[in-house]
Amino acid sequence: MSFQAYIDNIQAKIGKSPADFKKLAEQKGFLRKGKLVEGIKAGQIVAWLKEDFDLGHGHAMAIYAVFKGKSK
Numbered sequence: 001m002s003f004q005a006y007i008d009n010i011q012a013k014i015g016k017s018p019a020d021f022k023k024l025a026e027q028k029g030f031l032r033k034g035k036l037v038e039g040i041k042a043g044q045i046v047a048w049l050k051e052d053f054d055l056g057h058g059h060a061m062a063i064y065a066v067f068k069g070k071s072k
Contacts, residue, residue, distance in 0.1 A: 001060070003072065004072065006059055006062035007062060009059065010055065010059050010062065012023070016053075018063070018066040020047075021063050021067075022034060022067065028048065030048070036067055036068065045060070045067065046060040046061060046064060048064055049064075
């Protein structure tokens with residue numbers, strides 16, 4: 001599955017765009033001014049996305065990749 005397919009599937013399932021997840025991550029303290037806060041690990045974000053949004057591991061990692069700056 002391509003990166004964009006992961007993002008499209010997440011948006012279809014959850015109804016949130018990558019920008020929406022960035023805003024939520026800022027509220028949780030994972031991002032600051034759109035950048036990952038130093039010391040935040042992928043596992044923390046993946047656990048949050050799995051618990052709060054019922055995302056699978058691959059989909060959660062796609063959102064983490066967005067937080068790291070991946071766009072395509």
